[in-house]
Amino acid sequence: QVHLQESGPGLVKPLGTLSLTCGVSGDSITSGHWWSWVRQPPGKGLEWIGEVYHSGATSYNPSLKSRVTISVDKSRNQFSLSLSFVTAADTAIYYCAAFNNWFDPWGQGILVTVSS
Amino acid sequence: DIQMTQSPSSLSASVGDRVTITCRASQTIGVSLNWYQQKPGKAPKIVIHAASSLQTGVPTRFSGSGSGTDFTLTISSLQPEDFATYYCQQSHSTLFTFGQGTQVEIK
Numbered sequence: 001q002v003h004l005q006e007s008g009p010g011l012v013k014p015l016g017t018l019s020l021t022c023g024v025s026g027d028s029i030t031s032g033h034w035w036s037w038v039r040q041p042p043g044k045g046l047e048w049i050g051e052v053y054h055s056g057a058t059s060y061n062p063s064l065k066s067r068v069t070i071s072v073d074k075s076r077n078q079f080s081l082s083l084s085f086v087t088a089a090d091t092a093i094y095y096c097a098a099f100n101n102w103f104d105p106w107g108q109g110i111l112v113t114v115s116s
Numbered sequence: 117d118i119q120m121t122q123s124p125s126s127l128s129a130s131v132g133d134r135v136t137i138t139c140r141a142s143q144t145i146g147v148s149l150n151w152y153q154q155k156p157g158k159a160p161k162i163v164i165h166a167a168s169s170l171q172t173g174v175p176t177r178f179s180g181s182g183s184g185t186d187f188t189l190t191i192s193s194l195q196p197e198d199f200a201t202y203y204c205q206q207s208h209s210t211l212f213t214f215g216q217g218t219q220v221e222i223k
Binding site: 036045046047048059061062095097099101102103104106107108109 | 148150152158159160161162165166171203205207210211212213214215216217
């Protein structure tokens with residue numbers, strides 16, 4: 001059974017960089033899924049951020065593309081999200097998820113607050 | 117972007133009721149439509165994929181239908197554990213987009 005777990009700081013300063021990692025267990029990151037990040041501002045809906053394939057190929061939401069980098073570390077079976085120049089509008093629960101025509105499974109999510 | 121519009125935004129229903137949620141895409145997406153259930157404090161969980169395929173382990177009271185631009189999620193007999201927020205999501209375009217969600221509350 002595949003399990004995903006997000007990790008990283010829960011508080012980031014404005015104009016700083018948000019960095020999160022998603023550890024994958026129960027499956028190889030080279031298994032054929034695309035590995036995605038989705039976020040959800042408190043009390044609001046879901047927004048797809050982007051995805052990475054084990055080859056390093058990526059696809060990003062154009063609304064965030066200038067600030068986002070998603071990368072994969074095959075040796076550690078994990079993938080990462082970097083979001084630069086964050087503002088209060090980036091405060092959200094960040095989920096990692098496997099995608100193969102639909103998102104499943106998801107990590108439990110990590111709340112990241114942007115505040116000084 | 118393909119915009120996904122759900123209706124209603126919220127509904128109140130009783131245990132045993134039949135519940136229907138609608139999702140409309142701003143352009144045709146074939147059957148590239150998925151439904152998720154999200155309970156408070158939890159990650160979304162896939163319920164229906166490819167418009168009408170029930171995810172393994174999901175009760176058969178859940179069903180999905182539709183193609184093109186109009187889709188429906190139906191719960192045939194609402195159970196206490198079904199009270200949650202439901203989201204549709206299109207996977208036709210690589211810019212994946214979600215509906216705004218439908219909150220199913222207890223009447």
